[in-house]
Amino acid sequence: MQQLSFHITETYTYPTPPTGGDTAMTICKTQGDTFLALLAQRGGQDSIVLLGPCEGDIQIEYLSPPSRPTISGMGYSPVNGLIYCGSSYDNNQYITAINPFDGTVVHDFEMDNPGFSNSTAFGTNGFFLVRGFQETLELRTMAGDFIAERTYPGRLIRGVSASPFSWTMLDGINNEIVVLSPFGDEIASAPAPGVPATGVTAAATASGPHAIAFDYVNLPYNASQRCIPSSGLPVDAYEGSQYDPRTPWDPEPWQFRHRIYIANQSTNTIYVGYLTAV
Numbered sequence: 001m002q003q004l005s006f007h008i009t010e011t012y013t014y015p016t017p018p019t020g021g022d023t024a025m026t027i028c029k030t031q032g033d034t035f036l037a038l039l040a041q042r043g044g045q046d047s048i049v050l051l052g053p054c055e056g057d058i059q060i061e062y063l064s065p066p067s068r069p070t071i072s073g074m075g076y077s078p079v080n081g082l083i084y085c086g087s088s089y090d091n092n093q094y095i096t097a098i099n100p101f102d103g104t105v106v107h108d109f110e111m112d113n114p115g116f117s118n119s120t121a122f123g124t125n126g127f128f129l130v131r132g133f134q135e136t137l138e139l140r141t142m143a144g145d146f147i148a149e150r151t152y153p154g155r156l157i158r159g160v161s162a163s164p165f166s167w168t169m170l171d172g173i174n175n176e177i178v179v180l181s182p183f184g185d186e187i188a189s190a191p192a193p194g195v196p197a198t199g200v201t202a203a204a205t206a207s208g209p210h211a212i213a214f215d216y217v218n219l220p221y222n223a224s225q226r227c228i229p230s231s232g233l234p235v236d237a238y239e240g241s242q243y244d245p246r247t248p249w250d251p252e253p254w255q256f257r258h259r260i261y262i263a264n265q266s267t268n269t270i271y272v273g274y275l276t277a278v
Helices: none
Strands: 002-013 023-030 033-040 047-051 058-063 071-077 082-089 092-098 105-112 121-124 128-133 136-141 146-151 157-163 166-171 176-180 186-191 209-214 260-264 269-277
Touching (some): 023 209, 023 260, 033 058, 033 071, 071 157, 082 121, 082 128, 121 166, 128 157, 136 157
Parallel strands (some): 002 186, 023 071, 071 121, 121 157, 157 209
Antiparallel strands (some): 002 269, 033 047, 047 058, 082 092, 092 105, 121 128, 128 136, 136 146, 157 166, 176 186, 209 260, 260 269
């Protein structure tokens, strides 16, 4: 397995700090714009915020769907433009698909959930659903039908996101970003940014890295190394700088240009960056 490094380009704090539980996060697109969708559990009915991906400022905010279980993970489907929200609910996994612009429920369903009474990771690429619990990832169709599962001994899966390589996940025990092949093999890993989780066991923990979002919505990725803010960037800082898309990235990205978001609950910080070869 190849060893990588995570190069940080930006950081910003949660706009709504959690009070425990999970952070759910995904890159999405609505009204032609790209956002980072974030939900930090606070108890009761939570808010979903769509953040500007560069500065983390709230652009859109609405309550999570009422009369549904607490959301523990989110993934965006570029196929139909919906955010799929995964939640733990007794012995069933409850899936709610919402319009990312206003949070209205488009459709939802339950699926059987043996051994996943409290899944800690959830994602989709628009063709498959993936959910994780402790050291196991499970693959299902978009309708919830079981396809396969894979176990990763010694890992604690805290978040998962679709990526061009298949999936990229967070491991809370080893504090790692793990890249998986289309067949679920571990092909690369990198230390996760931020404060590692403390006292991690196979049980859920509120500390350390909790959610990951790989920007596969904008691939192929031709943007600049530094995320261009909506305001405050000097004109002379653009041409030939890291804010210029024509400037080669330094250090060079692993495989191709890409952007990854990591949410860390120890400091309520979102780290923006990309993977590089060591």
